[in-house]
């Protein structure tokens with residue numbers, strides 16, 4: 019059985035960042051990265067953005083293999099033996115580890131309704147499939163008005179395709195944006211030619227002559243050729259649970275990113291960590307966290323750990339609009355909106371008990387660190403004091 023001082027389970031951006039940090043921090047310690055995907059690590063955000071706007075596919079690859087990391091691809095780890103320090107894949111092959119990182123990310127939420135025309139969008143292979151279909155004059159349904167649904171609907175529309183969105187909430191991004199912005203975004207999508215059906219989810223699905231007819235919760239039939247689901251993800255925690263690690267909305271880690279079992283770490287979309295600025299535990303499904311936390315986990319595994327205090331930011335592009343955001347974007351909080359141009363350019367603050375918990379920088383750039391500083395303030399801030407604070 020091969021032994022590696024460092025083993026990483028997962029083949030996403032977190033795994034790549036950890037592998038690189040390990041190589042830098044401990045050049046003599048061999049690193050093995052084991053991924054269920056058949057491709058080496060790549061950036062996911064361009065799959066729903068840049069690649070649809072002409073960016074080359076060659077730009078997504080992380081080049082992990084040339085960083086001196088042993089890659090085992092198309093291998094799904096099915097068991098961890100914490101006593102013997104081994105991980106075993108579905109073919110029965112095992113390696114032993116000194117330190118282990120779980121960077122297993124998340125899997126798209128699925129519906130009980132299955133169809134060959136349904137794509138649960140997450141991977142490069144999903145992108146390739148959808149991209150090939152988008153070259154044909156087909157009609158696409160997008161389920162969900164969150165991050166992935168909104169981005170994919172925009173991408174397909176920009177490719178000139180007919181797109182209908184089924185959005186159970188009454189606006190787009192309704193779980194993160196205040197109601198007025200979420201409604202304005204629906205208008206904006208309609209102006210771009212997307213048919214947005216708010217307040218309607220999927221109730222049923224019937225294949226019919228190569229197409230599929232969606233029955234909406236409003237009782238309407240919507241015939242389409244392809245359905246893309248963007249219904250969020252579930253963290254891949256089964257391995258951790260089976261190994262007896264503490265799991266609670268993700269794999270629970272301490273400030274040094276170690277799980278409840280010494281020598282095993284977790285990072286990225288799958289990890290539940292404490293953020294001191296917010297004074298709360300959180301699990302973040304975004305790129306900045308994958309990169310930063312992955313690298314921090316790598317350094318920690320190599321003995322150069324430091325408390326993970328980073329408050330990650332996230333971003334998205336929606337046609338010509340774009341944003342960056344930090345902290346908790348909970349539309350149930352008190353909202354202070356500071357628009358330079360309503361719903362086109364400005365800053366939205368999310369306050370709880372007078373303290374800033376989240377900041378949405380809408381078509382406003384270069385203010386992420388200033389937004390982090392506001393969230394770190396120990397006391398309340400008045401709405402007046404926030405106006406004009408972060409210039410667009």
Ligand SMILES: Cc1cc2nc3c(=O)[nH]c(=O)nc-3n(C[C@H](O)[C@H](O)[C@H](O)COP(=O)(O)OP(=O)(O)OC[C@H]3O[C@@H](n4cnc5c(N)ncnc54)[C@H](O)[C@@H]3O)c2cc1C
Nearest residue numbers: 028029030031032054062063095123124286287303304305
């Ligand atoms: C289309 C798309 C667009 C996005 N756009 C943005 C954006 O604009 N901004 C932003 O901030 N974030 C964005 N994100 C989110 C960001 O990409 C994720 O936060 C990031 O990819 C998480 O990385 P991860 O490595 O933690 O998890 P994942 O990317 O989920 O990777 C997990 C890896 O582990 C592997 N794996 C799981 N279980 C096992 C096992 N048992 N054995 C072996 N391998 C296993 C999986 O196959 C996968 O390779 C986007 C995500 C997607 C899908």
